[in-house]
Amino acid sequence: MSARYRVVAVSGSLHEPSKTTALLRAIAAAVAERIDVDVHIIELTEIGPGLAGALRRDDLPPAVEEQLRAIEEADLLIVGSPVYRASFTGLFKHLFDFIGQYALVGKPVLLAATGGGERHALIIEHQLRPLFAFFQALTLPLGVYASNTDFAGYEIISEQILSRVTLAAERALPLVGYAPVTDPRALAAF
Structure with a gap:
């Protein structure tokens, strides 16, 4: 029997292994740990070469x-990138350039990032949140940022980071499965 909910985590890291x-x-x-889910991890280290020339x-x-269909069909997205030159990685953005404009409308998205120090923590607010606002996704208010000293x-x-991970998961759960299924063609009319 397959799991009820599909959770897709997208790592924008260009390295393996990766803190992100x-x-x-x-x-x-x-x-x-809290609900019946099927977790699928997408790593740019694996699919990046297939993206690069497209x-x-x-x-x-x-x-x-x-992998794009997995992102579009997820019940919950967990997305994260290391801070790279004050933003998410370029290949991470290139991946999301291929996502249908209306494919993520109302979809809950939990934002995460990693960086060398605490000064990079605003990547969630200044880079990731606007990207998913474009898609009209439901970005969860609580993001998770971890720096090198947290590992x-x-x-x-x-x-502290483990507690924040737990809190983020608990706050995401009421929204999993909440997003209405909408025909993207109907949204394109607006």
């Missing part, structure tokens, strides 16, 4: 198209 991916896995695990969605290889290697060691 570790953070997204922790958030997805916190959600999975200018249109129909230029993408089938494996990347499959030992690629494991979260900060109790």
Whole structure:
């Protein structure tokens, strides 16, 4: 029997292993501890080469198209990127350039990021939130930011960050499955 809800986590990291991916896995695990979900992790390190030369969605290889459909069909998105030159990674943005303009309307999106220090924490508000506002997604008010000092290697060691992960998962749950299914063609008329 398949899980009731589909949670898709998208890591904008260009490295493996990755603190960003570790953070997204922790958030997805916190959600999975609370409700029946099927968690799917998308890592740019795996699909990036298939994205790099594409200018249109129909230029993408089938494996990347499959990941785009997973994003569009998710009941909850968990997205995160390391801070790279004061923003999310370019390949992360390129991935979302292929998402249908109305495919994420009303979809709950939990935002996360990692960076070298606390001064980068505003990436969630100044970079990620506006990107998903364009899609008319329901970005959750509570994001999760972790800096290098919150990790030992690629494991979260900060109790404060672990508590925030738990709180973010708990606050996301009431919205999972809430987004109405809408025909994107109807939205295009506006």
